[in-house]
Amino acid sequence: MTAAGTGAGPWAERGAERGAETAQIRSLAHSLATADDLEPLVRLAAPARFVCLGEASHGTQEYYHWRALLSRRLIEEYGFTWIGVEGDWPDCWRINRWVRGEAGQEMDARQLLAGFERWPTWMWANHEVAGFLTWLREWNLRLPEHQRTGFYGLDVYSLWDSLREIFAWLEANASEALPAALHAWHCFIPFREDPQRYALSNRLVPQSCEADVVALLAEVRRRTLGRMQDDPAAFDAIQNAIVATNAERYYRTMVRGDQQSWNIRDQHMSDTIERIARHHGPGSRGLVWAHNTHVGDARATDMAHDGMLNIGQLVRQRHPGEVVLAGFASFAGSVTAAESWGSPEWVMEVPAAVHGSHEDLLNEALGEPAVMVFGADRTGPWLTSWRGHRAIGVVYNPHRERGNYVPTRMGERYDALFWHPRTEALRPLHHEYQPGEPELETEPTGF
Known part of the structure; x- marks a missing residue:
């Protein structure tokens, strides 16, 4: 497999095909300005048992914002009753008890999230998550206990x-x-x-x-x-x-x-999803929040060539026809990330996407934020093309941009995609107080 970003790989420029790909992108795109614009994706997700929502970085406001808005609609309108996130079980269990009105009611969401001490704290102790949890608690307290939505950590680090x-x-x-x-x-x-x-x-x-x-x-x-x-x-x-x-x-x-x-790690997170679903009962439906590299089906990336699997693949295999996977992408902007494991977070520039990547093509086709719902027919030049798809982790070096792309077939990796030409850095509730004890996280190729 040729490495993404070399300029001559399987997702390099292909002349006339580029025009056909941009035309398909435009045909799939729906404008994205308000929560009402989520309707095409809401209709797709509403019947699903599992809706997995990604993010192209752990430090981007827009990804957290739109993921929360879609989750709100699915909870309010279609009765989704649990959320599993890429976070530690003990920390998220405390959040679960708070949003369900069971403990810590003397605190507000910001005070609750101040308890996140494991690096990188900004992933969950940020303004977007605080706003969503405040809403979720208010929503839950209006309902009987058995109808309240839970909030759980899926990860293996704790x-x-x-x-x-x-x-x-x-x-x-x-x-x-x-x-x-x-x-x-x-x-x-x-x-x-x-x-x-x-x-x-x-x-x-x-x-x-x-x-x-x-x-x-x-x-x-x-x-x-x-x-x-x-x-x-x-x-x-x-x-x-x-x-x-x-x-x-x-x-x-x-x-x-x-x-x-x-x-x-991903088998553990997928098995935890199964246990949460069983705990909430056979008719329950849940939302999963994790990075694109966990949510997007690994079989549609070069991860599969390295023998790697992920949540999106496993949930699809276990529950065929009951799963919706949605990813996120952007062209440029800023991001909250760190220069090395355990070091303080910074606001970093995200440079323009490299030529020939999915983000480059999307930027040419769409000048405004959009949501694309792929539908049953996944043929066509863009959905089947093999191009790099940017993935930014909690550690990021914008000067090595060409190493941040995962070769991807969009139509197989996701069922829908959020697109933003420009994004802004996530706003932490507090800074990293001291050098943390970083986890030795494994990462897929190009991440």
Whole structure:
């Protein structure tokens, strides 16, 4: 596979075909100025069981804004009852209890989000999320408890926080089982809550805490058996035990530097989606918020050639005909990101998209924000073309722009796409207070 951005790859300029592609883009585009303009996408998403909404960066106002507006409409008009986000389970469980009116009601959304301390805090502690959560809590409090919309974290990173939550639950509900939790905790003590230290130790000395966290998971499963559906605290406990188990596996695997750790993470997030859906009942419908690289079907990118899968692919495979995937893209602007893992965030310039990319073509075809709904027929020159699609992570170097593109067939990767010619940086509620403890995240090619 030729690398994106070389200027001569499979998505390089193709002369007369460019005009046909821009014509197809214009035929699919609907103007996007107000929430009412979301109607074509709302009609597509309304019957779905899972609606996965991406973002081309973790630091762009417009992506968060329009994702929230679409989510509001689907919750208000069609009864979607849960949201799963690319965030840690313990932090998001506190948000879940707040938006459902169960705890922390003396706080407002900004105070609640101040509790996010794991780098990068700006992903969730920002003005757009605070506004959405304020609305969601107000919406929920007007409804009976069983109809309220939940907010959950899908990610795998919270090893030590999840262990602490398991301790608290066992102490309150099954104190005789605390020795199993203490055994797992003591295994991790030498690593000082540093995932890098744990991962590297397993490379140097092949001795892990795997058996301890697996035993803890089995104990928590036994203690919560038959209780999860009616007892939210038991559901929280078992999920924390699963996070701890998969996080240990993730950190132990990722030090090898292959794609398997990426797959462990996305399989965990996809399995968590399944558990949340079951917890809310067979008729429940949910929204997933994550980066395009997780939401857009990996089989329509060069990730598949490297043996990588993701949420979009797995949810489609598990629930054919019940899933809508929507991505985001922009041509230029600014973004909130960091120069390296764990460093403070900055507002950075996003340069004009490279020639021959999907973003370059979209900018030529559309001068204003738009939403494109692809429909059943995914043929045609643009939907089937193989071009680079920009992906900006929490770490970004605009001077290495050509490395930020994932070769993509749009018609297979998504069911719809939000387009903005120019975007603005996300506004954090607070800055990173000190150098964080960055997670050693795995990334797809070109990201």
